Amino acid sequence: MISLILLAIMVSLMALRVPVSISIGIAVLVALIVGDFPLDVIPHLMTDGLDSFPLLAVPFFVLAGNPLLYFMWNSPGFPFQDAEPVRLCD
Amino acid sequence: MIANPAIAASQLPQGLALFRRALRWVGVVELIIAVTAFSCTVALNIIQISLRYAFDTSIWWAQEVSLLMMMIAYYVGISCVFRARHYVIIHFLVERFPLRTQLYLYYFAQMLTIVFCSVVLFESIGITEELLTTYTVIMHLPIFYWTLPLMIASASMIATSVYYFWAVWNVAGRIPGATLPSLEAEVFVDKEPHEI
Numbered sequence: 001m002i003s004l005i006l007l008a009i010m011v012s013l014m015a016l017r018v019p020v021s022i023s024i025g026i027a028v029l030v031a032l033i034v035g036d037f038p039l040d041v042i043p044h045l046m047t048d049g050l051d052s053f054p055l056l057a058v059p060f061f062v063l064a065g066n067p068l069l070y071f072m073w074n075s076p077g078f079p080f081q082d083a084e085p086v087r088l089c090d
Numbered sequence: 091m092i093a094n095p096a097i098a099a100s101q102l103p104q105g106l107a108l109f110r111r112a113l114r115w116v117g118v119v120e121l122i123i124a125v126t127a128f129s130c131t132v133a134l135n136i137i138q139i140s141l142r143y144a145f146d147t148s149i150w151w152a153q154e155v156s157l158l159m160m161m162i163a164y165y166v167g168i169s170c171v172f173r174a175r176h177y178v179i180i181h182f183l184v185e186r187f188p189l190r191t192q193l194y195l196y197y198f199a200q201m202l203t204i205v206f207c208s209v210v211l212f213e214s215i216g217i218t219e220e221l222l223t224t225y226t227v228i229m230h231l232p233i234f235y236w237t238l239p240l241m242i243a244s245a246s247m248i249a250t251s252v253y254y255f256w257a258v259w260n261v262a263g264r265i266p267g268a269t270l271p272s273l274e275a276e277v278f279v280d281k282e283p284h285e286i
Contacts, residue, residue, distance in 0.1 A: 016184065016199070018203075020177070021168075042213050053157060059163075
């Protein structure tokens with residue numbers, strides 16, 4: 001039942017142009033209230049989820065990709081030199 | 091006579107303009123903190139890896155400090171991303187509605203953000219005493235320092251949402267033929283001073 005509430009609220013809010021992160025947060029908040037769980041688990045879960053040493057590999061991987069792409073892009077013979085780089089946001 | 095309605099709309103009331111300037115400076119400080127924290131983590135880990143592989147030694151506090159720095163970078167960075175409106179939204183359904191409905195949904199989204207961040211902030215404040223008396227294993231630092239960036243980010247996101255709610259409310263209806271993204275862009279916090 002709580003899973004259904006979670007999913008329904010999350011999808012509805014996302015469809016209504018609420019930011020995805022806030023949709024997930026509100027869905028969890030409602031599920032905690034419906035399930036009669038204490039709300040002070042939210043900050044605990046939010047910090048514990050990120051407090052992981054192996055997770056550091058993700059930003060480091062992205063960081064390592066930047067100089068690699070820069071040198072590849074500027075090296076002669078790189079096949080996609082004329083291609084427009086992907087723009088994630090304006 | 092107003093020659094360009096878009097320019098007229100950007101003339102925000104004094105209180106709102108001041109709010110935007112304050113948020114802009116908070117954003118600059120947050121960005122510096124996030125980038126510094128991330129750079130320190132990278133430097134510390136490079137040193138740690140070099141020490142471990144080349145000199146067969148290590149810094150005993152490197153892991154905990156790296157994690158603390160990354161928590162700062164993550165949460166303060168999230169706040170910066172939120173202020174710059176670079177979050178993920180699904181817009182294609184709502185853009186079919188008339189502008190008035192889109193605006194109501196936009197206000198609704200801002201209110202939900204304020205509610206969620208307020209819950210996170212107040213619940214974090216509620217467990218502060220417990221966090222101040224719980225310590226990490228290696229350096230015996232209070233766990234509170236791990237939650238502090240979350241509290242700062244939540245407070246900052248509340249301020250950002252209040253600003254956008256107020257600012258979009260203020261300019262809505264003053265620009266004929268505007269769309270929701272253009273209204274939001276008109277009151278964008280990170281606009282350069284010469285663009286305002």
